[in-house]
Amino acid sequence: MTAVWIVAIVFMGVIGIAAVDGYFSLEKRKIDAALRQQEINDGVAPGTYARPYKNKKAYRKAQKDFEEMRKQPNFNAQQNNVKSEDEIRAELINGIQNLQQRIDNIDTIMASRQKEEESKKNEN
Incomplete structure (x- = not known):
């Protein structure tokens, strides 16, 4: 019977640690997404201040996508909408x-x- 309690406590600890880790991981992703959005709104390539990309290939792809988006005719109109x-x-x-x-x-x-x-x- 003692073994059941020990196993239950271990599993509860693992579940608790996983829940806390998931919560902080979600918060970190929200902050990174907000920072990337702010970078795009400011006209700076995403990843300039925050580097959310795990490897250089993904980072270069994001840079390329941003440059293509920047070439669109309405991009500057959106950026210069401030009166x-x-x-x-x-x-x-x-x-x-x-x-x-x-x-x-x-x-x-x-x-x-x-x-x-x-x-x-x-x-x-």
């Missing part, structure tokens, strides 16, 4: 002006409705 501060400010000013016009329109509508209500009260 300058002046453009953002101009859009905000236009938005504020549009809102001000809408508020003025609402004010005139409300004023005309109040006049109509007053005229109806005066008629009665």
Whole structure:
């Protein structure tokens, strides 16, 4: 009976160690994937800062794929999608002006409705 307990404890230990290892392995893969994605978004070849590839052949293939992707016509448009501060400010000013016009329109509508209500009260 003692042997059963020993075997059970050993198996539980192995299962626990495997679970912890799997968890940290998953976390490492998530971090590596996020880093590679950030590298691609920044326009840097994947693997420049992180080297997730196990051998040089896979690394060279990734470099080649990235260069092909970089040659596509819409790649730079995706990378240069950031607006300058002046453009953002101009859009905000236009938005504020549009809102001000809408508020003025609402004010005139409300004023005309109040006049109509007053005229109806005066008629009665």
